[in-house]
Amino acid sequence: MxxxxxxxxxxxxxxxxxxxxxxxxxxxxxxxxxxxxxxxxxxxxxxxxxxxxxxxxxxxxxxxxxxxxxxxxxxxxxxxxxxxxxxxxxxxxxxxxxxxxxxxxxxxxxxxxxxxxxxxxxxxxxxxxxxxxNENLSFYVLFWGACLGAVLTPYAIGRRAREVADARQTQVRAAEERYRLLLAEREQQARLSEASTRTMIARELHDIVAHSLSVMIVQAEGGRAAASRKPEVAAEALDTIAETGREALHEMRRIVGVLRAGPDEESVSYAPAPTLEEIPDMVGRTSDRIRLVVEGNPQPVSQALALTVFRVTQEALTNFLKHAGPDATAVATLTYSATCITVEVVDDGTGVDDPTDGGGNGLRGMYERISSMGGTLSAGPRSDGPGFRVRAVLPVRESTPHRPVGREGTQR
Incomplete structure (x- = not known):
């Protein structure tokens, strides 16, 4: 001081x-x-x-x-x-x-x-x-003590009052510091929540838009090639394109409805979230070069897990359409058991560059989705021949703790 x-x-x-x-x-x-x-x-x-x-x-x-x-x-x-x-x-x-x-x-x-x-x-x-x-010494000592007490007593009271005030001020400063830290923590939590929400929205948009556009492009190219020889095939391709566009629009409206809903409002949904039962239909509309194999019977699971399985399968098929080549084929295998659901998509493509490639956002989105559900993901070239393999294992147990995803794959 x-x-x-x-x-x-x-x-x-x-x-x-x-x-x-x-x-x-x-x-x-x-x-x-x-x-x-x-x-x-x-x-x-x-x-x-x-x-x-x-x-x-x-x-x-x-x-x-x-x-x-x-x-x-x-x-x-x-x-x-x-x-x-x-x-x-x-x-x-x-x-x-x-x-x-x-x-x-x-x-x-x-x-x-x-x-x-x-x-x-x-x-x-x-x-x-x-x-x-009075010349008596005890008389002087008595008055000296009284006069000294008139100084020491209020001095002691004053110091005590100062100590109490200092302690109260210290408590106030500590409370202000705690409040400041609390505000900073809340702001940090809000930022993390905002970042998590942005990541989720980006992942949903990528999965919906990338898959729908890939399917529409493949069907349009196939319909153009068959238009002169088999007009009925071209008409089916156009129907597939229209249906895919409508579904993408429904999904986009659902996401926009969630974004526009206030904090105290119920989430707006223009269409239900995809389920396990819709995967065969989605695979069938994607391409006739994909064969679906289902092992076991689907069991009732949480909506989050069903959506994750659907999106992972969808993104793996999108990856096939974009990179495997026009003559490649793929086998999508869904294995249901009492403890986990396994998604495996294997193709025999040679791997071609796609000018619309998102720079690995698809695989990143799959890693994020599977990590949030406590599963594992491996993605990379096949060891038994040409092509690419995507394999995801998702536990069915709701109490399974989340653990980091083993990044065994490479960007395609």
């Missing part, structure tokens, strides 16, 4: 000025009124009493704004009184107030200066005023 803060403690207000001024004037009047009501000597003596009493009490106006300056002025006034008056005056009532004020408002060791000044005054005052009445 700087010297300025010690001499002029911060925090004093205009209200403190008014309260201290009223206190100083009141004590001044209290100390001089008896001399005017019961005059013992002439007018000159009354003027001297008024002056030296005011010298002891009026500095109390600085009690809150500059306690050490108040102490210095009162000390000077006390020295004058010891020299001028043969008996103590009522203005000495300011001494306990000075001791309390210094202890309460002056920080650190400087507050102890009032004890030193008070101890010296407790010796000099009784020695000057009572030596002519």
């Amino acid at each position: 700087s010297k300025v803060d010690v001499l002029f403690p911060p925090g004093a207000t205009h209200r403190d000025w008014a309260a201290d001024g009223i206190l100083a004037v009141s004590l001044t009047l209290l100390s001089i009124v008896p001399s005017y009501v019961f005059p013992a000597q002439g007018a000159d003596y009354l003027a001297v009493v008024t002056f030296f009493s005011a010298a002891m009490t009026m500095p109390l106006v600085l009690r809150r704004h500059s306690p050490l300056l108040m102490l210095a002025l009162v000390t000077v006034g006390g020295v004058w009184q010891v020299q001028v008056f043969a008996d103590p005056t009522l203005s000495l009532i300011s001494v306990p107030i000075v001791a309390y004020s210094v202890a309460r408002w002056v920080p650190g060791p400087m507050a102890r200066s009032v004890i030193v000044v008070g101890a010296v005054g407790a010796i000099l005052g009784p020695l000057q005023w009572f030596s002519r009445y």
